[in-house]
Amino acid sequence: MTDRPLLLVTRRMPPAVTERLQRDYRARLNETDEVYDSDRLVAQAEGCEAILCCSSEKFSAEVIARLPESVRALATFSVGYEHIDTTAAKARGIRVTNTPDVLTDSTADIAFLCLLGAARRAWEGESMLRAGEWVGWSTTQLLGVHVTGKRLGIFGMGRIGRAVARRARGFDMEVHYHNRRRLPADQEEGATYQADADALLGICDFVSLNFPASPETENFLNAERIAKLPDGAVVVNSARGTVIDDDALIAALKSGKLAAAGLDVYRGEPRLDPRYRELPNAFLLPHMGSATVETRDAMGFKCLDNLDALFAGREPPDALV
Structure with a gap:
């Protein structure tokens, strides 16, 4: 025809x-x-x-x-x-x-996979096994960060941010969020609104970045904001690579300021900053958020x-x- x-x-x-x-x-x-x-x-x-x-x-x-x-x-x-x-x-x-709505749950699943994978050093464990380097269990092997009961700060409480909050409740996490405006109570998924993004950073054990790329969110997570996070925090990004200052995040992962990061998106992808590949505390996925x-x-x-x-x-x- x-x-x-x-x-x-x-x-x-x-x-x-x-x-x-x-x-x-x-x-x-x-x-x-x-x-x-x-x-x-x-x-x-x-x-x-x-x-x-x-x-x-x-x-x-x-x-x-x-x-x-x-x-x-x-x-x-x-x-x-x-x-x-x-x-x-x-x-x-x-x-x-x-195409709104249809990728909400799959992307939230990946955000939580990044959170768990980074916190529990999943890539290091799998690499050890695949390389034939695991010699057996020990009390201090691959000690990670506990997830259950910790504070999660969600930056960007749209559809995906709310879906991440629902998943976090299953881990008894204390969820806080920052958004351009507060949501109606019935959409907050039990999370506590924080009007000041920097104040929220100061109480986060985990950070999940879920806002869209825009001039306002460019390099949102920079050195100044990372310094406000508690030592040993974990950063997760399933939004867009441009919301993170790569130099600042890499420096914080190298110094131990941050325990780990879980990333599914990158600036300039697929040409991500090669330094990430050298960091054992970076749990990396190739933009798999909607990949079902x-x-x-x-x-x-x-x-x-x-x-x-x-x-x-x-x-x-x-x-x-």
Whole structure:
């Protein structure tokens, strides 16, 4: 059917998403799954009515200005949209949608995996076993940080932050949070609101960073703020790499100011700061927050639900602009 809209799909999609794509649209697929640079994005978009993109592609104002006139929408396979200049898109009449809600639980699971893995020195233990270096149990081997009953400070109490708070209650943690504004009591998940971010840092045994990337959150966790944390605290980041000053965090991990860090996201990923790889007290994952079959399928289907609505003349349910 030649009347089906033509979509550019910038990355390889899960099989179930690809099947629906090819059923309902004419799809220009990225069979090699390479990351397109700006010139390739513009060239591949020729004749397309929409682009199903990912956070790996950068739609700056310059790129958006160069997109073919045929492009009506950018459906991003992500909840974050800092890779898209939404102001430029709006000025050109290009709709932008994202995928909220469906990756909340899987990302919160990874945040808690990072918390536990960092606190209990999981990477060091697994490495010891795989290298054949474990010679048996001892009373002082790989002593970590106790989690149950400790204070957790959540910075950014959106959907994922609230889901982290729910998981923390299962470990009898005392949960506090900082947000741009206090949530209604029925959304606080039993957590205590702290209006002053720096004051909250001073009582945190664990820190979970869960706010989006923005100019305001750039390098939020810097040397000055790390100094406010209690000695031996653990830092977890499942949000975006830009919210941490890498130099400051690495220095604190090396000095022992911080006991450990659990990281799933990095500045400039996949080219993370190589010094992290040298730190035994850094528990590192490769941006796995939404990496379950169920979640990635749901993200793809949300992209298509938004495009289906757009091409049917309805308002996309997850429209940003």
